[in-house]
Structure formats: structure tokens, C-alpha cells
Amino acid sequence: MPVPAQRRQPTISLSKASLTMFSLFRSRRDRTTTVVSGMDTFFREFERMKADRSVFDAQGDAHGDIDMRLTSRIEAHLRPLLGKWEGSTTWFHQMDYYGDGVRALTFRRDIFPRQTVPSLQAMLEGEHSDFAILCIVKDDLMDDSPRTTAACDFLALFNARMLVTKGLANQLSMGHAG
Numbered sequence: 001m002p003v004p005a006q007r008r009q010p011t012i013s014l015s016k017a018s019l020t021m022f023s024l025f026r027s028r029r030d031r032t033t034t035v036v037s038g039m040d041t042f043f044r045e046f047e048r049m050k051a052d053r054s055v056f057d058a059q060g061d062a063h064g065d066i067d068m069r070l071t072s073r074i075e076a077h078l079r080p081l082l083g084k085w086e087g088s089t090t091w092f093h094q095m096d097y098y099g100d101g102v103r104a105l106t107f108r109r110d111i112f113p114r115q116t117v118p119s120l121q122a123m124l125e126g127e128h129s130d131f132a133i134l135c136i137v138k139d140d141l142m143d144d145s146p147r148t149t150a151a152c153d154f155l156a157l158f159n160a161r162m163l164v165t166k167g168l169a170n171q172l173s174m175g176h177a178g
């Protein structure tokens with residue numbers, strides 16, 4: 001009797017490779033990951049890389065539903081690993097709706113779930129291909145002082161690209177985050 005074929009997992013491109021093996025050299029060479037020095041440079045590049053707001057405006061009234069489907073997928077994926085974000089001191093899902101196609105997640109540095117980066121990025125396909133997931137990594141979620149904000153690191157996931165601050169890229173390549 002033939003053995004049923006096993007369902008193959010989708011092949012993940014280098015840009016979606018696990019960040020446990022994040023390599024500054026490889027990421028720059030493959031041109032799917034941009035590593036920047038800090039917050040100011042990150043947000044200048046982020047604004048350049050994200051989809052123009054007109055893409056989301058063209059979705060009309062459907063944009064809110066499309067955004068909510070992505071929100072639900074992100075939460076369904078992260079809650080089993082991190083618990084609910086409501087009232088949490090370890091992670092936060094920004095639920096404000098700006099219509100710009102950016103889902104923002106904040107994580108405490110010591111629990112940053114780097115193993116989920118490929119699967120989060122894989123969500124950015126189909127109706128979500130123009131969206132971005134912005135990950136903010138902080139030492140303390142409860143401290144919003146300028147000193148703490150300056151010490152944040154950032155990772156932006158796009159359909160086929162990533163943007164990351166050098167500090168977080170170094171931590172991920174050494175295996176010190178999450």
C-alpha cells in the first residue's frame with residue numbers, strides 16, 4: 001500500500017530565513033535585508049520602503065477588514081507563544097488604526113520571538129503583500145523616557161525585504177535576543 005505523501009512545508013527564501021542564523025554579511029549580499037545604524041536612519045529608510053498610502057486608500061472601505069484579518073493572524077500566531085498582550089509587560093500590539101498598512105508590535109528585548117520572524121513575514125502576501133510589520137524592541141516596555149526610547153531597536157518586515165537596526169541585527173546574529 002503506498003504511503004500517503006507528506007505535506008511539504010513551503011520553501012522559505014533567504015530573506016525569510018530564520019534570524020537565529022542572521023548574518024550581516026549574507027543579508028547585505030542578498031539585498032533583501034537592509035541594516036542601518038540607528039533609529040533616525042531606520043525611520044528614514046522605513047518611510048522610503050513602505051507602500052504609498054494611496055495603495056491602501058484604493059482599497060476603500062475594505063481596507064479596515066483587510067487590516068483586521070492581518071491583525072487577527074498576527075495575534076493567533078503570537079498569543080500561544082507570548083500570551084495576551086493586553087496588560088502584558090512583555091509585548092504589545094498597537095491596535096490604533098491609521099490606514100497606512102503598518103502593524104506595530106513592541107517586545108521586551110529578552111522575549112523577542114525571533115523564531116517567529118519568518119512566519120510573520122510570510123503573512124505579508126496576497127491581500128497583505130503591501131503591508132509592513134514593524135517590531136520595536138525595548139529593554140522595558142513600561143519606560144518611555146527619552147533615554148529608553150533612544151535605546152530601542154527596530155525590525156520592519158515587508159513582503160520580500162527586511163529593515164533592521166544594527167544593534168538588533170548583531171544580537172540576533174549572536175543569538176542574544178529572545
